[in-house]
Amino acid sequence: MKDFAHRALDTAQARGASYADVRVIGIRQRYLSTKNGHPAQVREAESFGLGIRVIAEGAWGFAATDDLNRPSVDRTAAQAVAIARASALAKKDDIRLAPEEKIVDRWAGPCRIDPFTVPVSTCVDLLLKVDAELRAVQGVTLAEALMDFRRIEQLFVSSLGSEIYQVKTQTGTGFVATSFHENEIQRRSYPNSFGGQYQTKGYELVEELDLASNARRIAEEAVALHRADQCPSGVKDIILGSAQLGLQIHESIGHPIELDRVLGAEANFAGMSFLTLEKLGQLKYASDIVNVVADATPAHGPGLGTFAFDDEGVPAQCTPIIKNGLFVGYLTSRETAAAVGQARSSGAMRAEGWNRIPLIRMTNVSLLAGQGRLAELIASTDDGIYMETNRSWSIDDRRYNFQFGTEIGWEIKGGKITRMLKNPTYAGITTEFWNSCDAICGLESWVLWGTPNCGKGQPMQTMGTGHGASPARFRRVQVGVAYSE
Amino acid sequence: MLTRQRAEEIFEQVLKYSTAEETEAIISSIAYALTRFANNIIHQNVAEEGGSLSVRAVVDRRMARASTNRFDEAAIRQTCEAAIALARLQPPDPDVLPMPGPQTFRAVHRFHKETAKLTPRVRAETARRVIARAEKDGLTAAGVFSSGAFAAGLFNSRGLAAFHEETISEFSVTMLGQSSSGWAKKTSPNSRELDPDALAEHAARKALESREPREVAPGKYTVILEPSAVLDLLGYLFSDFGGLAVYEQRSCLTGRVGQQLFGPNINVRDDVYHPLQAGAPFDGEGMPRQRLILVEKGVVKRVV
Numbered sequence: 040m041k042d043f044a045h046r047a048l049d050t051a052q053a054r055g056a057s058y059a060d061v062r063v064i065g066i067r068q069r070y071l072s073t074k075n076g077h078p079a080q081v082r083e084a085e086s087f088g089l090g091i092r093v094i095a096e097g098a099w100g101f102a103a104t105d106d107l108n109r110p111s112v113d114r115t116a117a118q119a120v121a122i123a124r125a126s127a128l129a130k131k132d133d134i135r136l137a138p139e140e141k142i143v144d145r146w147a148g149p150c151r152i153d154p155f156t157v158p159v160s161t162c163v164d165l166l167l168k169v170d171a172e173l174r175a176v177q178g179v180t181l182a183e184a185l186m187d188f189r190r191i192e193q194l195f196v197s198s199l200g201s202e203i204y205q206v207k208t209q210t211g212t213g214f215v216a217t218s219f220h221e222n223e224i225q226r227r228s229y230p231n232s233f234g235g236q237y238q239t240k241g242y243e244l245v246e247e248l249d250l251a252s253n254a255r256r257i258a259e260e261a262v263a264l265h266r267a268d269q270c271p272s273g274v275k276d277i278i279l280g281s282a283q284l285g286l287q288i289h290e291s292i293g294h295p296i297e298l299d300r301v302l303g304a305e306a307n308f309a310g311m312s313f314l315t316l317e318k319l320g321q322l323k324y325a326s327d328i329v330n331v332v333a334d335a336t337p338a339h340g341p342g343l344g345t346f347a348f349d350d351e352g353v354p355a356q357c358t359p360i361i362k363n364g365l366f367v368g369y370l371t372s373r374e375t376a377a378a379v380g381q382a383r384s385s386g387a388m389r390a391e392g393w394n395r396i397p398l399i400r401m402t403n404v405s406l407l408a409g410q411g412r413l414a415e416l417i418a419s420t421d422d423g424i425y426m427e428t429n430r431s432w433s434i435d436d437r438r439y440n441f442q443f444g445t446e447i448g449w450e451i452k453g454g455k456i457t458r459m460l461k462n463p464t465y466a467g468i469t470t471e472f473w474n475s476c477d478a479i480c481g482l483e484s485w486v487l488w489g490t491p492n493c494g495k496g497q498p499m500q501t502m503g504t505g506h507g508a509s510p511a512r513f514r515r516v517q518v519g520v521a522y523s524e
Numbered sequence: 525m526l527t528r529q530r531a532e533e534i535f536e537q538v539l540k541y542s543t544a545e546e547t548e549a550i551i552s553s554i555a556y557a558l559t560r561f562a563n564n565i566i567h568q569n570v571a572e573e574g575g576s577l578s579v580r581a582v583v584d585r586r587m588a589r590a591s592t593n594r595f596d597e598a599a600i601r602q603t604c605e606a607a608i609a610l611a612r613l614q615p616p617d618p619d620v621l622p623m624p625g626p627q628t629f630r631a632v633h634r635f636h637k638e639t640a641k642l643t644p645r646v647r648a649e650t651a652r653r654v655i656a657r658a659e660k661d662g663l664t665a666a667g668v669f670s671s672g673a674f675a676a677g678l679f680n681s682r683g684l685a686a687f688h689e690e691t692i693s694e695f696s697v698t699m700l701g702q703s704s705s706g707w708a709k710k711t712s713p714n715s716r717e718l719d720p721d722a723l724a725e726h727a728a729r730k731a732l733e734s735r736e737p738r739e740v741a742p743g744k745y746t747v748i749l750e751p752s753a754v755l756d757l758l759g760y761l762f763s764d765f766g767g768l769a770v771y772e773q774r775s776c777l778t779g780r781v782g783q784q785l786f787g788p789n790i791n792v793r794d795d796v797y798h799p800l801q802a803g804a805p806f807d808g809e810g811m812p813r814q815r816l817i818l819v820e821k822g823v824v825k826r827v828v
Contacts, residue, residue, distance in 0.1 A: 075772075077617045083606050084591040088574060100644075103572040105593045115573075122569045125559070125644035129566040129652045159613040167615070180773045219773035222780075303563045306666035307698040307707075394572040497668045498558055498570070 040065075040194045041202075043112050047091045048196055050116035056093035056123070058136065059116075060197035062350060063089045063107075064393040069155060072185040073166040076174065079183070081163070088393030093119045097133030098126035103394040136373040137384050139353055141200035146347035149337070150208040150241035154188035157242045162186050165250065166214075172254035173216045178262035184214035185235065186245065187491075201352040209343065209503065210244040211237035211491055214254065216261040225264035225461065227257045227446050231282045232429050237489030237503060240341040260447060263459060270448055270463040272519030276423035277465055278416060278512045283445050284406065285488035285506035286429045291469045292324075292331055293404040293504065295438035296360055297387075297495075298369040300399075302378060309495045310436030313469070314366065319379060324366040325473035328409060331361040333370055335386060335402035342505020343489040344402035346389075351397060353386035360404065364474070370399050391500035398496050403487065405507030409479030413510045416478055418454040424518060425449045425456065426463045442466040442520060465518045472513060480509035525640075526553035526575065528687040531677030534577060534595055539681060541604040544581035544611065546623045548680040548810075552576045555640070556672030556692070559647035564655045564665055566648060581607035582623070585616040625682045629805045629812050630797065632688075634713040635673065639691035642671040642715055650695075654724040658699055663731055665724070667697035671715055678810045688804035695720040699731040706730025709752065713802050758792070765794075765818055767827045777824055784823050792819035794828060 040063040051059040065087045072079040089112060090103035100123025104115040166184040173182035189209040196202050213235015217226040230236045230248055238244050279287060294300065295312040303311060314322070325331075335344055335355035346355055351373050360368045369379055370387035388397035417425060431444035448463030449456045487507040494501050531551045538549045557571035577600065578591040588610030592603045647669045658665035675689035695718045696709035706727040710718050749757070761776070769775035777785075794816040796803050805813055817825050 077619060078587075078614045080589075081587070081610050081614055082589040082591070083610060084578075086593045088593065090572075098566065099569060101568070101570040103570075103574075105574040118571055122557075122571060122644045125648040126566040126569040128645070128648040129561060129564075129655060131565050159610060163614050217772075217774055219778060222778075224774060224776075224778075303664065303666060303700075304567055306562055306664075306700060307560075307668060307696060394574060396568060396570055497560055497568075498556070498670070 043089055043107055044194055044196045046109060047089060047112050047116040048198060050113045051091055051093045051120055052198060054117055054120040056095045056120050056198070058094040058198050059091060060195065060352065061089060061091045062390065062393060063194045065192045066392060067155070067190045069188045070185070071159065071162050071166060072183065073163065073170050074183050075181060076167070076170055078163060081159070086392065089115065090390070090393045090395070091116050091119045092396055093123050094134050095120045095123035096127035098123050098130045099134060100124070100126060101396045105393070134374060135377065137376040137382060139199060139351070139373060139384070142348065142352055142354070143202045144347065145204045148207040148239045148345065149341050152242035154208065154210055154242040155190065165245070169214050169250045169254045172251060173214065173258045176216070176255060176258035176262055178218050178220065179216045179258050180219045181217035182214070184250070185212065187211040187234070195348065195350065195352055197352050199352070203348045203352055205347055207239050207346065208241050209237060209239050210241060211235055211489065212245050212248060212250065214250060216258040218261045218265065220265045223265055225261050227261040228428055229253045229257045231488060232446065234491055237343055237491045238341045238487065239343060239345050264447060264461045267459040267461040270424065270460040270519045274515050275518045276420055276512060276514050277516045277518060278420065278423060278425045278510055280425070280427035281484060281486045281508050281510050282488055283426055283429050283443070284508040284511055286432060286490070287443065288331070288404055288406055288506045288508060289401065289490055289493070289504060290432060290434045291438055291441055291472070292360065293401040293506070295469070296333070296369050297399045297401070298371045298375045298378065301369065302375060305495065308497050310438070313437040313439045316379065318366055319369070320365070320367060322366040322470070323364055323474065324361050324470055325364045326476045327364045328479060329361055329364050329473055329476050330407040331404065332407065333358045333360050333368070333385070333387065333402050333404045339403050339405065340487040340505070340507065342403035342487045342507070343491065343503030344505040349386040349388045349397070350390045351384065351388040353384045353388070355402070356386045358385045370401065372399050375399065389502055391502055395496070395498070395500040398500070400495065400502045401493065401504040403505030403507060405487065405505070406479065406509070406511070408482040408485040408509045410481045411478070413480050413484055416480055416510060416512055417451055417456060420451045420512060421453060423451040423512070424460060424463060425451055426465065439469050441469065463518065464520055465516050466520045467516055472516065475514045475516065476511055477514055478512040480511065482509070485509040525555055525673055525689070526551065526675040526677070528677065531687060532679070534600065535677070535679040537597060537600045538579055538604060541601040542579065542581060542608065544583050544608050546582040546681050548580040548623055548678070550578040550676065550678050552674060552676040554672060554674040556670065557644065557647070558668055558670035559644065559651055560668045561651045561655060562666035564658060566651055569644060577603060579603050579607045581611045582620060583608060583611045585618065585620045586611045586614050587617065587620050588614070623680045623682050624684055624810055626684055627686065627806070627810060627812050629686060632797065632805050634690040634802060636691045636714045639671055639693050639713065639715040640673040642693070647671070650720050654697055654720055657721070657724045657728055661728060661732060663728055664700040665697060666700065668694065669720065670694045676804065678806065680810065684810045686806045686810050688806070690802065690804070692802070693718055695723055697724050697727045699724070699727040701731045701735055703736050704731050704734040706734065711802070765827050770827050777827060781824050781827060786819055786822040788822045790819055790822045793817055
């Protein structure tokens, strides 16, 4: 790894690069899934490669290869420089990077049980056990369960002299019970939808989640949803479960704070942001009790956005985003930090792999916990709806208007859960919604959720992000919009 | 770039190291580059090359897959062994079908040398022209110009052998005004068919003509949608036309094949051989792709 990385660096500089950084990455993945009593996908994959990013003639170039030998590495480095010179044909100013120090360091993420040492048969047996529990409930027409393990080893070197080696293990697991009945499809997922829960840790995550013990309850809810009443339309107080709130944070806070999006870099694809620069330090983003951070440091927890150094060699940081409701921070890079008067990048540059450039990405964008328990929050709600587990999402390309659907809801009347509701949806304007937050549960119910496949960039790349949240209440929200007459 | 001969050599190695009852290998390579612009400058400019070997092994109705991006003999051996080891570790699946034998494929010619050789300079000069068009009307341009080539071979131990190579190119542009925007895009295996200048003009015209839009109240209106907007709506249904989705009852078409679900003026066809289409003449199992009528006069005729 090291030889090729330094060789690429040397070649790029010899060819005229004023700055260069190289990532050599090895990724190993094991994906196991079952469906209706049988193994569905059982696969292993490995990928090794090198990507070099350069500045030459004041503009960016990048090239990547998986052909790791000296001639190929030389060719790739030279290609990156040639691409940068082509970029310079359409530049206005030279790129300037916020200063960084040379760093030589190593880091390994938390991993108590190496998932690649857990026998595949053990994993498949557990998935089939969950599957059997799900299909024991009459009315479940499709039972799906999965485990997804990744190990990512990365060496970063740069023309600053930095040399950083990091290893991360990521685990994801979950299951879904789908019920088809009279032209209606209902589903329930555990512990979260769209793949389950993902964290930067080992197989211990699977043990912590106790999948099998939760299977029957989830399956029964999937079937019961057919008999449930349709979520009413109107203006209601809502309580969002922790997992749904994690996605709400992702879409309506995490994305609009990406400074490259604000500055127009994603205008042709992922979109822009309503958080234009003059709003920094001025906009009342949320109510006074809302505090949000973007925290990549290991102290925040084993989130998908946890690391020691980003993909520009900048140390992980905790960046305040919303402080007592006021908008105070963006996610930045070495190139964009100056646009908001910062002397240093917030360390949010991340790339999917060796063949993609780093982009400003969420790390762990989390709502800090408040006080109290969910039961108390429900008891203090006179007329509302509790919604759990995302089913659909829609938000405009500036992250301002949104509509979400969840898998299940429960009506709250006089502080008590009454009936189950199906197809719950709610809609809002980002800042109005967050300013309507009047209660956030405490640490006891705070979970650091993982979104494994956030998409951005051209060519597209996906990234894992973390979002910590406790259940929270929002007053006077438009609900039931998708199914209203 | 992977050639058919090289793909066959790799598969020979796979067969040498695989002790599975049935073995399939998908061998591919890609060389791809993309020039991206925003705020009237080129802000990202990338290129990649890479390959992939994916081995599917079947042992006594137990199936698993292992992949690598290395083509050396040691990696091929390790990948075969990993696929077989994984397959052996799970219970047999009675639904596993035998792999297909040799097939005949209709020829498609989607490789254009000029597209494969498109340089960063050509892409950058195109971006510069498009940016100049934007600046002429005080607009801001963002977009991409990409080009490349890929090749893929699919072989199995029953004698099926399929190979396809294709070039790819795309130009898309968003023109932003103070109160409006316009977007245009084209993809083609042949970069000569993109016409970025015309796309830029189209996007700019939309941005200029939609300046100072008025708000309209929510309600029911008759709208005319551009083709890409029609695809945005229809595209959400495509996965529901999958036979597996219908069989597993997670498709909105479950129990509805044969019914009139759309207006009588709606016809939907899956046709990889259409001159504007891209892609290989075989699917992921090596079966020849066919022209399929999915919806005819509003009636859902079949799934894939």
